[in-house]
Amino acid sequence: MINRKILNDKFIIRNAILDDVIEMEYVQSQCYPTLHQSEILDRNHFANHIKIFPEGQVVVEKEGKIVASASTFRCNFPEHDSTFLEETDNLWLTNVQIPDGDWMYGIDMGVLPEYRGLGLSKEMYKARHEVCKILGIKGQIIAGMTIGYGKVKDKMTIVEYCEALEKKEFTDPTITPQRNAGFRWIRILYNYINDPEAGYASILMYYPVDENYSL
Template identity: 80%
Template sequence: MIDKKILNDRFLIRHAKVEDAIQMEYVQSRCYPTLHESEILNRDHFANHIKVFPEGQIVVEKDGSIVASASTFRCDFPEHDSTFLEETDHLWITKVQIPNGDWMYGIDMGVLPEYRGIGLSREMYKARNEVCKELGLKGQIIAGMTIGYGKVKDQMTIAEYCEALIKNELTDPTITPQRNAGFRWIRPLYNYINDPESGFGSILMYRPVDENYYLEIEKI
């Protein structure tokens, strides 16, 4: 079970509880200012996630206040592309949760702006990997938002931006740290999420528990 101090004992990382849902909603509201309101998680969504898949919901607190959170569901590897709302059962996860699924799908990770840049996201990815090991899962799947596209949207298409990312010609505030945290590129997801700053796109990636495990899929 995750319940330990991290980063020189300054923070506590643990599984989320239903009573955390209000603070998790606050973190969400601070983290995604350009995301369409229909895709913003609220306290009811978070509470349901904790009910459906308690092992996969994580928070980080400092001095009793939640400063970061992460939400997931358990699934089989997605064979077909879908939108964020389709993939998440319109944010509820009830219908997409597969109790004996082989993968953990991370649908949200947020860190309050004032606590970014110190490694909290990396710690949450590590914690999720520990949960994957405990549950015997193959690893994590994420769809990382190409949030840096907004700065170059007048210079290139989202497809060109993704191509530059895979060639390491550009860095992205979300995708680059995720890849540095061990996530491996699968493919871009166009028209995945309703966020103009990300070009409405994301990058499907995975992080296996066993570093010697590789998906037998075509990568670009």
């Protein structure tokens, strides 16, 4: 469904296949050094994601090497707060994937450190949006990690950080690019993810296919 060259033909973005899962596992291991091991995706998780929702799994490759990947599932709009493990069926997605769900929930996006700053995340968001349009999905949902909190955690609480972030008083390395890519703030999810550098929090956001759509 997705398979094209991007960024002056230097990279290829495409749907993931089973042959990619070992390299996807490596990307994951390099991207989340402070995330608890229980919340790190491995090759078996990626293989199951490809099995149950192949259209929603994306990789970026350069000269045959996977340098970035993104994982999603289909769902209905989340009405209640949950943890990352609860939302993802302990990372497997099997029991949360709804084949005719109205939304695409992005649970993971990683870019190898040496390839950051080139716009690969934005390209993956665009590819996922394209899949939403093809499948008739309303748009994307994400829970962005407040990873910038680690630099100011000795000066303020995570509550203060998130409230300031909502007012755009801070630039967060994860949340700010996501908002710049088109994602809209919904609410703060405290105690969502097991990562002290993120203050254990994330920001629930959505990016509708229809720009006039609002919650």
